[in-house]
Amino acid sequence: MTVVERFMRYVQIDTQSDPQSNTHPSTAKQKQLSQLLASELLAMGLADAHADAFGYVYATIPSNTNKKVPVICFCSHVDTAPDCSGTHVKPILYMDYNGNDIVLPDDPSQVISMKDYPYLKEHIGNSIITASGLTLLGADDKAGVAEIMSLADHLTKHPEVKHGTIKILFTPDEEVGKGTAKLDLRKLGADFAYTLDGGELGTFEDETFSADGVVITINGVIAHPGYAKNKLVNALKIAGEILAALPGNEWSPETTDGKQGFVHPLHMEGLAEKATLEFIIRDFDTKQLAVHEQKLKKIAETVLARYPRATMQFEVQEQYRNMKEVLDRYPHIAQHAATAYERVGLSVTREPIRGGTDGSRLSFMGLPCPNLFTGMQAIHSKHEWIGARDMEKAVSMLVALVGVWEEAGN
Structure with missing residues (x-):
């Protein structure tokens, strides 16, 4: 599957989390996607891939280099926000977007326009994906999930791409502030991490609210x-x-x-x-x-x-606390990301997150973790959309990033 095909499959699975629940995960339906991801990773040949009782997915892509390279984790969350319905999501792929307003078919009052979303201009002539007007799309953060899954698929099929040990982590309940509540960091076994939970192409985020x-x-x-x-x-x-x-x-x-x-x-x-x-x-x-x-x-x-x-x-x-307080002590994490961005033709746009990510908590738990772009736009709303180009570029950037870490090894 392409990253777009993966994404359109994943968003149709309802994984909305519940801030009023005291269970882990907060909704049992999140496990449906977690179990699917684990089975797909097993099918790729990642022998330790599994979903645990709390809805976390762990998997390892073994090192294929003789160099000593830090263990890097890529992380995204499977849940969608409680702010807008995530039930019966119907993703729509618009090929060769022409720049016109997009009237969502299941509720014509919902219109995605370039006036409201100027970033659409960057996608004229390319494909974009929206929901149908009754739900959010779920790009936050199933775009990140699809991109990490596509990275795993690429690396298992292209052993010529040299890399150290890579850990894959998918978490539940990020949207309700419990994304790391039952995470086993010792089992994960990573030295550094990156969440894929950001927006526009080229953005890099290492600062959040406290x-x-x-x-x-x-x-x-x-x-x-x-x-x-x-x-x-x-x-x-x-x-x-x-x-x-x-x-x-x-x-x-x-x-x-x-x-x-x-x-x-x-x-x-x-x-x-x-x-x-x-x-x-x-x-x-x-x-x-x-x-x-x-x-x-x-x-x-x-x-x-x-x-x-x-x-x-x-x-x-x-x-949670501003992850910059931790990440400033490890500047090479951002430097390696900047190099990877440049290798795929992107300039780095640093911006603070007016919110938090799993990376905030992970950083203070001892796993320094900035945030990379996915392409998601208008998140937590019926206007949510994403460009296929951005998702494809995110996968290319991840492939470059694991190479940068391998080259810096000794």
Whole structure:
């Protein structure tokens, strides 16, 4: 199969993860793709390929060089985001894209236009893939999965490409922040890694947000609503006032970009007696997380002061940290990637990720891991699309990259 054929096959398997689940993986359906990938890797001749009970796929491409080369891992995640349906994905291949607006057939109100997505201009005359209008496509991150699988297939068929030991890793639950929760790093046995979870052709990412989560629990005072005068303190109303007190023109995802951090209310639930607000806190400067959290706490305390009989708990949970703090200690990882990009005719575009990847957690677990491009665009939405050219170039870049590492061995 070509990388495009692999991709279009994989996206039709529903692997949406669930942030409210406490199981590993968060949805059992993710294992369907994991098991398929393991069987395909076995068919390629990778004897140790397997999917474990938690939905992780491990496999090894043995070294074919006499040089001593660090063990490199390539990683992508099998799950798709909870933000948009991933059920019954119908991928559509548009051959020789002509630059016109693309009206998605299952919902004509969904239109992918060059005005909204200028990167489409780079794909005129080439093939692109979209969903049908009712679901996301799943390029995040099945594009990365297909590209790594195509790399494995290429290397097993072309022994003339010299390389050290290569580890393949596919993870579940990246989209819900649990992509490394049950990962066995000792079994993986890699020295360095790269995730394939990036966007435009030529992008290279070694910097992410640092991230915390905050849960505010508001305890009101319940009373029968018919006899509640001077008794009832409604926790839902207090929660609403806290949300209303957040700044309207700053400090939020919808008002920030670049290196600006934000505080984002993500989930609210409760009853009149008790309500919870869940927030995500993001900043590229880890020290600023505490500043944001104190500001949020002050806003909540100011609201609560108007309700002396209500109480509040304010809980902070660390989520992940900016991988640049680790990767700056291993500059050769980025240097080797830059060389591989250049060998396939690409210039490196470095940009920070306004989010996180498995690479963030892996780096702090002891496996330094920047992020490579896949070509994915408009992720987590019904407008998600990807260019065949970008996926093919990603595979060529990976083949070049394993060669660069082999040449640097001794």
